[in-house]
Amino acid sequence: MNLYKQYAQIKKDLELLQDEESILRDAILQDMRDKKVIKEKFEFGQFTVGCRKSYIYSTKIKDMEDKVKIAKIKEVEKGKAKFKETNYVVYKPATLE
Secondary structure (H helix, E strand, O other): OOHHHHHHHHHHHHHHHHHHHHHHHHHHHHHHHHHOOOEEEEOOEEEEOOOOOOOOOOHHHHHHHHHHHHHHHHHHHHOOOOOOOOOOOOOOOOOOO
């Protein structure tokens, strides 16, 4: 199998695995909630329920963020902002027509 075809196959496999992982993760989280546990240990590894905080800010802060976005755009336009370029591969699977 050539290099490009192998890459395409791996991308396809990863997408399917990520979908399956998401379903399993939700089921495991629900199972642990039902059992009222935050940690499950097995011979192959350990699962822990994590918690991530997210904040909803006031309109004042959102307005400040908008001002920062505008200031960044202006710096780019004026040539004051420095940039870094990174090369990467973009793969788009063929569509069946």
